[in-house]
Amino acid sequence: MTAIEGSVALVTGGRRGLGRAFVEELLARGAKKVYATARTPDRSEDERVEVLALDVTDDASVAALAEHVQDVDIVVNNAGVLYPGALLTADLRQVQATFDTNVLGPLRIAQAFAPVLAGRGGGALVDIHSALSWGAGAGAYGASKAALWSLTNSLRVELAAQGTQVVGVHLGFADTDMVAALPVDKLPAAEVARIVLDGVERGEREVLVDDVTRALKSALSGPVEGLTLPIGR
Template sequence: MDLKQAVVLVTGGNRGIGKALVAQAQARGVRKVYAAARDPRTVTAPGVEAVALDVTDPESVRRAAERTGDVTVLVNNAGIYVGASYVTGDLVDIRREFETNFYGPLNVTRAFVPQLLANGGGRIVNVHSALSWVALGGSYSATKAALWSASDALRLELAPRGIGVTGLHVGYVDTDMAASVDAPKISPDAVAVQVFDAIEQDRDEVLADDTSRGAKRSLTAEPGERYARVAA
């Protein structure tokens, strides 16, 4: 992909990884950047176009798609962490996490695919997690595993129509979401660089750190062995 001609929209583009993705898009010299957030007033990056978008609200998603029209790279970054227990957690919280982390990207993708097709194709980036492959995040892991599976299915469906799908897997990132975690963290900027390298090179997967690479390697082991390694 020629990034100089790309028009990029990043959901959750006002903070964390999303803010770094917006900055990296600008650094690569893309033609236009939309930073989407529930409250567009929280988008403070100069030179970008703020868009009101609540990924859990189909009407909000529809309005955002109508407002733009020129997007060629869609980055489904917006997400939340609840991490509820399947046994004792509140089902309302689990559903809210799925509405944001799984149905949200699906809502946005369905709304923007016609736009990407009208502009000659493009690329969708879905932000997964190392926890897509290791079920340690309670309900959060399930939402990201579901999104990973959906990304594979979307890739197969959309590739013949000129739209690629890239999945980002990463462990702890130095953002507000992981502020309470005492573990090695990768910077949002380092993640964003890898994402835009993958977009430019038409790659389908980004394993941004050792945690995500280890999680993928572990998939060939038996479940008991996999989780014994994690515990160790």
Template sequence: MRIEGSVALVTGANRGIGLAFSRALLARGAAKVYAGVRRPEDFEEPGPEPLRLDVTDLEQVAAVARTASDASIVINNAGIQAGPGLLEEGSLDGARREMEVNYLGTWAVSRAFAPVLAAHGGGALVNMLSVASWRSTERFPSYAASKAAQWSLTNALRVALREQGTLVVGVHVGWVGTDLTVGIDEPKSDPAEVAAQTMDAIERDEPEVLVDDTSRRVRAALSGPLDLLYPSA
């Protein structure tokens, strides 16, 4: 579909990948970009129109769907990583929060905007996923579980919204260079590159984006033996 002249909503748009999505949409000619943020009063980016949105608050989700009823592109970017969690002990509060935001929040926004997108010929629904959708880790087990659930949801939405003509795009990437990953010593993708490849996928009607070598390698390993994903040495 064409981005030029379109209207878009980006959730979690105040920083990092979400901010990069907003900038990329405007650079590609979007007529309007709604920026879903928790605190619109603190949003200072020129261009996007901030809307108060906590994706776990169903009343706020419904209100944003009414305000952004002209949207033909919705990017579910809002997400959290509660931090390392121990599999065998400790609180499960962080895991519950990750599921609420990453999985159920994406579901709530997608469900609210499905009829909006249908009214505009189908449009595009983009879910910001992760290589963690396919490969878990003992360092961040609950985050990976929430992203695996979000990937499953993305596939279900792709089937459910096919009849109304909605392009559903899943975006996978390894580490991304944002303020949340400053202390992680791993190769990282630039948020602008994540956004650019996603814009290309929307314009080419492609359902999946594999941003980096890590996501491409792990995606390919899904059809192989488990030791390709979880080598013993």
């Protein structure tokens, strides 16, 4: 269980879409400061938000961020990319970029900030997965989110000794620019942030945001055909 009121948080990819919704919800719950990262930082009108440059695929960029930010209680691994397309016809450079951002990026952040969280009494690490961690049909993106799910489960074990709450988040689709072109039902980003942070405050280790996600997880024990999500078909 991690208290948000009075805390300091870091949200990667925090200047747009779901990341921005997390920043706003953290502040609404009483966080005293939020670091919001972006590849190209801008200025925030809220003095409680400090915008910092970050490229999660770059070791030096992550190291520089961790050196600058030493007072964080909550880390939200939100930054990610989505390159649509089938695996058999995918540009392998985009597949590599997907895994570097969606899998190795969160791992770089976890490695860099685990000591910071330990020094603050444990805190929380929140990783944003997807219902597509379990659902076939989303190419490299779904595969990368499946890898992140596994990574998060291992980090939960490794960080238990220092008292860090590791939260894996699964959802279908939030209404953001990233999935604007997909003809699927979408939840408002603000609602997703509210549900996730409710889970953080309750001490949960996994948050299933919507019915799509809950249905897919329940299907894991059944035939693999039940895990197919034909998005946009």
